[in-house]
Amino acid sequence: MSPFVPGTAICIEGRPGGPLSGLRFAAKDLFDIAGHPTGGGNPDWARQNPVPVRHAWAVQTLLDAGATLVGKTITDEVSLGILGENAFEGTPLNPAAPGYVPGGSSSGSASAVAQGLCETALGTDTGGSVRVPASFCGLHGIRPTHGRLDLTGMLPQAPSSDTTGWFARDAATFAHVSEVLLGEKVAEALPAKLIIATEAFGFAEAETAAALAPMLDRLKKIVPDWREEVMAPPGLTAWGRAQRTLQPIEAWETFREWIERDNPRFAFSVARGLVLGAATAEAERGWAALMRQEARGRLRHLLPPGTVLAMPTTPFPAPKAGLPLSALTPIRDQILCLCAQGGLAGHPQISLPGAMAQGRPVGLSLLAARGADTLLLRMALAMEEMA
Structure with a gap:
């Protein structure tokens, strides 16, 4: 199916002579x-x-x-x-x-x-x-x-x-x-240190972890000073639960006025998420906010300037399209366990291609200190050069 919104046709030319002309x-x-x-x-x-x-x-x-x-x-x-x-x-x-x-x-x-x-x-x-x-x-x-x-x-x-x-x-x-x-050029220097998030690779399906191993080997050649470390001491599931708590609460707050004013149509799974956000107990929200504070402190400790952390982007390759709702909840929950650190701590993260599991792509993610986005771009270029 087309990726474009049905019934739309848009083409707006960019400024002539700009750095992205032709893209x-x-x-x-x-x-x-x-x-x-x-x-x-x-x-x-x-x-x-x-x-x-x-x-x-x-x-x-x-x-x-x-x-x-x-x-x-x-x-x-x-x-x-x-x-x-x-x-x-x-x-x-x-x-x-x-x-x-x-x-x-x-x-x-x-x-x-x-x-x-x-x-x-x-x-x-x-x-x-x-x-x-x-x-x-x-x-x-x-x-x-x-x-x-x-x-x-x-x-x-x-x-x-x-x-x-x-x-x-x-x-x-x-x-x-x-x-x-x-608004910043790619960093010139490579990272000085590499951390491999052991529990994240353990959480991923075995075939996915194995598919990412050659990419990890390339990373270790680029950044020889590496070590294994636990990223989330409370557990990836605890970080995932915190993000699953905070995000729907905020989504409900964002869309509440529109929903109460216009009673819009939603697919069941979307409506359910908004309802859950509206009904979340204050105690649960307080726990999740504390877990966010803990996640921020942990990643700040793990990722000083010049350090990158590697982990699987997703625990498995793409699931089949059209699965029943009952099958989707555990799939979503597993994915969020490897994504929650983004929303909780706000560090830059890139996903790099280059691995296949079960005949489908899986990505390797790199994280860095807040503000060190261009260091990750330097790594993306280095990884592609070695491929």
Whole structure:
């Protein structure tokens, strides 16, 4: 299925002579494009909210750099999803694994890049929505340091975790686009130290961990000073539970006024998540907030400047599309256990392609200190050079 929002046709030329001239990009349907409704993957959002009069910051930045916008891409409803299946607009093709989900909620953006319909595409990442589709579709993807980028014109979900992210098929394009959006050149020096998150590799399915082993070997050659370490002493499941608690609460707070005013339509799984967020007990929220504080302290300790941490992006490759709801909850929960650190602690993270498990892509993630986004870009280039 096409990755673009049904019924839309958009082409906006970038500024001539810019550093990204000749590149095409697409934007997830959470980013405002002047004169076009922002649909948010929901049939009622665009109808019940005004049409934007200016481009989102990220869209304008790419246009000013010379890239040409070629379309708006499908997203899970109001970004509340991790697999990429939208009950109203369909499931974009995963060209690396036809018949399997592309990952979400930036599903259409990942699909468009993976299909070669554009060189890069904007997504968002709150609980894994760039990292997961990057892993499932075999792409480079980034979740920048939380709070680093201007999110003006991007439909929020859970602001304490929301970020803009993007995809590319190759490291050079990935770095080039990232320099424009981050406003900083790729770091010149390689990291001094490498940490391998042992429990994260243990949590992943055995075939996925084995598929990532050759990439780890390349990492160790690039950064010879490495050690194994536990990333989350309370357990990945505790971090996952904390993110599953905080994110729906914030999502409910974000969309509450709209829901109470207009009673919009939702797929069952999306409505259920919002209801759970509204009904979360204060004691549970307090526990989750303390766990977030602990996660931030742990990653601050593990990742001083010049250190990177490696872990699987997802615990397995893309699941089949069209699975019943009863099968999806444990799949989502397992994925979030390897993604929760992003929303909890806000460190930059990239997912690198280069491994196959069960005939489908799986990504290797690298994390760094807050603000050290371009150090990760340097690693992406080094890893591709050694491939």
